[in-house]
Amino acid sequence: MYLAKITIGLKEGMLDPEATAIRHALGNLGYETDELRTKKLFLVRFDATDAREAEEKARGMCERLLANPVIHHFEIEVHR
């Protein structure tokens, strides 16, 4: 059994309106920030014969559903 930690983020230069709004709200609470970016983390547990296959499966999940290649990039970490 493997656990894939999949992090989906916006590509460099993509507008992140939610991050802008959150950063603004932090400012209202008195926290001055220089940058805030949002990412989505998926923890997926599944069977695979080895780490390589686990990573390939996780990559497939990203390419076919979890990420939209127009705006997203993704990072994958697999653990036993």
Add this chain to the structure above:
Amino acid sequence: MRFAVIRFGGSNCDRDAQYVLSDICGVDCDLIWYKDGLTRPYDAVILPGGFSYGDYLRAGAIAARTPVMKEVIAHAEKGGLVLGICNGAQILAESGLVPGVFTINAYPKFICRSVQLRVETPDSPFTSLYKKGDVIRIPIAHKEGRYVAPEDILSELNKREQIAFRFCDDAGNVTPESNPNGAMEHITGVLNRGRNVLAMMPHPERASEEILNSDDGRKVFLSMITHIERAKGVTG
């Protein structure tokens, strides 16, 4: 001639679309539950507005991967018409039937109001009854409607005249103030390369009767009907 409107869990403009097609435009239109699939041939398929799957993950992302979308893609590949409105447009972009993506508005709130659109091309089955440059008034109602596509895709869309509608002001000028959601190049209606698929964020079915303050959207449906009639060899 027969239209299909596909309903997903969370669709909420399905009956509006059917009403406009059957009661206003006078064509047969079936409401189809997405699990039932396309059980007979259709001349046109409409993916209506709403919040399929609660907009989980990304608006339209999950509906785009349902089995019925394989049938919709097959229908489009055979040249059948497909119109995606609002959530339907998001589904079409997520399924790859049109390029790009409709993502969260530049100012991330839900916008529900009437806007002006400029018709960029009458050369499509969805816009043939308009004239190039017509300014029409149709409402939008979305939080994830900002059109984004890579530069090379944008230039191709321009070159091939695949942009159907742009946000504009009353006079038809494309100005920053007239772009409610921050869409790239003000784009809010995109055709596929074959011109038989249109994804648009504004709701033409909400602007198809004068009593609703605008019937400017009706020509989208009437253009489709005209196209289908011509293709069937029916005149007049």
